[in-house]
Amino acid sequence: MPHSQPVARRLFDLTEPISLVNFFAPEPHESMVRLGFLNYWDGYFAGRAAPLGVAPAEVVHAAFYNFADGEVARHIPKVWEVTTPEAAHAARQRGCVTALRRILGGLVETPELARVADLLTKASISAPTAGRVMYAGLRSLPMPEEPVARLWHAANMLREHRGDGHIVALASERIGGTEAHVLSALDSGIHPAESFGRIHHLPASRLAEVMSGLRDRGLIDASGHFTEAGRATKARIESLTDALAEAPYEELEPSEIDELIFLLEPISGRLQATGSQ
Known part of the structure; x- marks a missing residue:
């Protein structure tokens, strides 16, 4: 079938x-x-x-x-x-x-x-x-x-x-391991992504660096949510x-x-x- x-x-x-x-x-x-x-x-x-x-x-x-x-x-x-x-x-x-x-x-x-x-x-x-x-x-x-x-x-x-x-x-999308957790969290409706259980224990400075990098690439917006480009990137990865x-x-x-x-x-x-x- x-x-x-x-x-x-x-x-x-x-x-x-x-x-x-x-x-x-x-x-x-x-x-x-x-x-x-x-x-x-x-x-x-x-x-x-x-x-x-x-x-x-x-x-x-x-x-x-x-x-x-x-x-x-x-x-x-x-x-x-x-x-x-x-x-x-x-x-x-x-x-x-x-x-x-x-x-x-x-x-x-x-x-x-x-x-x-x-x-x-x-x-x-x-x-x-x-x-x-x-x-x-x-x-x-x-x-x-x-x-x-x-x-x-x-x-x-x-x-x-x-x-x-x-x-x-x-x-292939230049998404590192911690960044992958951020995208997965947002895709699952978790916000802020930094609260996700797999990464919430990381130093705040490291999480801030990751989120800043994703913003600079246009994958998340100022509020930490997906942009259209971010959703498209996640869809291509999947x-x-x-x-x-x-x-x-x-x-x-x-x-x-x-x-x-x-x-x-x-x-x-x-x-x-x-x-x-």
């Missing part, structure tokens, strides 16, 4: 709630605590950066893109004094699978979920890795056999594949992100895309209803 929006955008909307258990559900954090990480951000950086191996902070900062200068270095490489990348990834996976099992309940043991895991796996291992640092790191890890773990790992790969492309789209995220789904037949969307909807709906937590 015809799709009213790009396939990659529709599948992102449906798979993102699966990936968000990484960040919102308590089980992944508890799993990282058992490794010895006593604060959320140590566990976050260890778990997400694990596929890159023992990479220096500069590399992780570049791959993650949207953290302010110095934020990554507060956690990398010190987290590797506590555990190994292999153990961190395994702990993150265990926690996320436990969370998914709790939230999805009776959906877990259904053939429909197993089929979704198979289709997402087919898509997630099919895209080129060139220029996709985070995606390539996850592709280097073994694909789990158990359906819920496979569902999580495939969704995570697709999310990082999209994220790698999103960085390309941001860079459009290119969608286009660059299509590759994994090109491996699926049109009938498989329709099937995947149909079977994902109740899974995604259950997760959305709980906020993936």
